[in-house]
Each structure stands twice: as C-alpha cells, then as structure tokens.
Amino acid sequence: MKILVTGANGQLGTELKKILEATMPSVAIYTDVDELDLTNAKAVESFVVNNDISHIVNCAAYTAVDRAEEEKSLCAQINIDAVKNLALAADANGAKVIHISTDYVFDGTNHRPYRESDKVNPISQYGTTKRKGETVLLALSPEAIIIRTAWLYSAHGNNFVKTMLRLAEKNDEIKVVCDQIGTPTYARDLAAAIVTVLRSHQWIPGIYHFTDEGAASWYDFAKAIFRLAGKQVKVKPILTEDYPTPASRPAYSILDRSLIKATYGVTIPHWEEALADCMAELGAAK
Numbered sequence: 001m002k003i004l005v006t007g008a009n010g011q012l013g014t015e016l017k018k019i020l021e022a023t024m025p026s027v028a029i030y031t032d033v034d035e036l037d038l039t040n041a042k043a044v045e046s047f048v049v050n051n052d053i054s055h056i057v058n059c060a061a062y063t064a065v066d067r068a069e070e071e072k073s074l075c076a077q078i079n080i081d082a083v084k085n086l087a088l089a090a091d092a093n094g095a096k097v098i099h100i101s102t103d104y105v106f107d108g109t110n111h112r113p114y115r116e117s118d119k120v121n122p123i124s125q126y127g128t129t130k131r132k133g134e135t136v137l138l139a140l141s142p143e144a145i146i147i148r149t150a151w152l153y154s155a156h157g158n159n160f161v162k163t164m165l166r167l168a169e170k171n172d173e174i175k176v177v178c179d180q181i182g183t184p185t186y187a188r189d190l191a192a193a194i195v196t197v198l199r200s201h202q203w204i205p206g207i208y209h210f211t212d213e214g215a216a217s218w219y220d221f222a223k224a225i226f227r228l229a230g231k232q233v234k235v236k237p238i239l240t241e242d243y244p245t246p247a248s249r250p251a252y253s254i255l256d257r258s259l260i261k262a263t264y265g266v267t268i269p270h271w272e273e274a275l276a277d278c279m280a281e282l283g284a285a286k
C-alpha cells in the first residue's frame with residue numbers, strides 16, 4: 001500500500017498525517033499545493049504513476065465558503081477540475097480514491113438527518129462545486145469512496161473554535177447565529193475514520209456521511225467553547241438574517257452517520273467530548 005495524502009497542510013490533512021505516521025509509518029506521501037498542484041493534470045498523473053500510488057486520500061479543497069462567491073473560477077478549478085485530475089491519475093495507476101465532500105451539497109430544508117441517498121441541492125458556489133466534484137469523481141472512478149463531513153475544526157488552521165477564542169480576547173459580548181443546526185466535527189475524528197476505512201479488509205465504494213455525534217447550533221458551539229475555556233463572554237443568539245454573509249448556508253445539515261458505522265465499524269465521539277480534546281490540545285481549556 002502506498003498512499004498519497006493531498007492537502008496535507010490543511011486541517012484534515014494535518015490530522016491524517018499525525019495518525020498515519022503513528023500507526024502506519026512510511027506508508028504515505030504527503031503533499032500540498034507547493035509540492036503538487038492538483039490543478040496541473042500532467043503533474044498529478046506523473047506523481048501518482050512515478051510513486052506507484054495505490055490509494056489517494058484527497059484532503060485538498062477550496063474551502064473559503066464566502067470568498068467562493070467571488071472567486072468562482074478558482075473554486076471550480078480546485079473543487080472540480082483537480083478532482084477530475086486525481087480520478088484520471090488514479091485510473092492510470094489503478095489506485096483507489098477517498099475524497100472528502102460536504103454537508104453544503106444539501107439545501108438544509110430537511111427535518112431529519114440527511115442520508116447519503118437524499119436529494120442534493122447546493123445553495124452556494126462552494127456547495128455547487130463540491131457536488132460537481134462528487135459527480136465527476138463517481139463518473140470517472142465508480143470505485144471511489146466519498147465521505148461528506150461538516151463543520152470541521154482542529155488545533156491547526158482557521159476555524160470557528162479559533163475565531164471564537166480570538167474574539168473572546170477583545171469582546172465581552174459576541175453575537176452568534178442560533179438558527180443553523182449542524183454537527184461540529186473534530187478533524188482528528190474524521191482522520192481516524194479514514195484510517196479505519198484504509199485499514200479495513202473491505203472496500204465498498206460510494207458516498208458516506210461522517211461527523212461527530214450530536215447536533216448543535218453555532219450558538220451552542222460558541223457557548224461550549226467559552227465554557228470549556230472558562231471565558232466569561234456573553235453569547236447573544238441572533239438569526240441568520242441578522243448576520244448576512246455572501247454565501248447562503250443550509251439551515252439544517254445534520255448528517256446521518258449510520259452507514260459508515262454499519263459498514264466500517266467506525267466509533268464516533270460526541271462533539272462536546274471531541275471539542276474538549278481539541279481545546280486541551282490548543283492549551284485553551286480551563
């Protein structure tokens with residue numbers, strides 16, 4: 001087994017590298033845009049063939065959800081064209097692909113957790129390009145595994161946890177949206193699930209949903225961050241309409257995690273326990 005991990009400097013890529021280096025040392029090659037720009041089709045194919053890659057885990061993406069409404073072309077190049085390049089390169093060397101997608105492929109009008117078979121209807125450029133990335137991949141690599149996740153955070157990179165901790169340094173009161181519901185997900189837990197799939201003796205292609213357990217609003221998430229950090233910040237709940245952003249976001253995007261649990265036996269912590277672990281790693285827990 002020779003694994004290529006792309007987007008290795010991102011939140012998920014960093015966590016995946018940590019786990020793979022600890023549990024399966026020397027099995028993977030880690031690249032980010034400086035070593036291998038995934039929008040360069042020829043470079044991607046040569047890299048995969050020359051290194052005789054057997055598995056690709058694509059953690060790379062364009063993830064700036066609001067900026068994507070302006071940078072449409074760049075977002076499409078990374079979330080669609082680069083995925084196509086990976087699929088073609090995988091085919092050239094007979095490699096298997098695990099690709100990561102998002103809850104933002106849904107419009108958020110559901111009233112029960114989204115299953116893999118539910119109708120997609122992205123409402124942002126980011127969501128639209130991620131969905132197109134899924135369809136391009138499944139058309140070229142029907143054997144691929146796609147894992148949709150949501151609300152990722154980690155000690156590394158930019159995310160909601162770090163933004164809240166930064167805001168708490170200078171504010172006594174912070175307004176946070178309370179009418180968008182999802183599941184905060186520690187990138188460490190998704191990385192562990194990916195490793196479970198890689199180490200499994202079975203490879204069952206298709207789409208899977210993975211987030212940490214439970215559900216929360218951004219307001220609940222912020223309150224938990226401040227409680228764990230021992231910060232006396234007042235969190236004021238506001239509505240999405242009072243916090244306009246360039247990109248629309250699904251009001252409800254809980255993902256049903258049953259399929260990945262039943263198929264691969266992954267164990268998933270509750271988001272509040274996972275958050276406590278991340279806060280401890282950040283040195284931010286009281």
Ligand SMILES: NC(=O)c1ccc[n+]([C@@H]2O[C@H](COP(=O)([O-])OP(=O)(O)OC[C@H]3O[C@@H](n4cnc5c(N)ncnc54)[C@H](OP(=O)(O)O)[C@@H]3O)[C@@H](O)[C@H]2O)c1
Nearest residue numbers: 007010011012033037038060061063100102149150151152
């Ligand atoms: N973050 C979330 O809340 C969230 C939610 C749902 C799903 N997801 C999905 O989960 C996956 C991992 O997300 P993440 O939060 O770990 O993302 P991230 O931290 O933004 O990392 C993505 C990495 O991809 C790299 N990259 C960008 N363009 C590239 C290119 N052309 N070639 C090679 N690498 C390139 C980025 O480099 P630069 O930083 O230099 O651009 C970055 O290091 C993505 O598929 C994302 O769509 C994320």
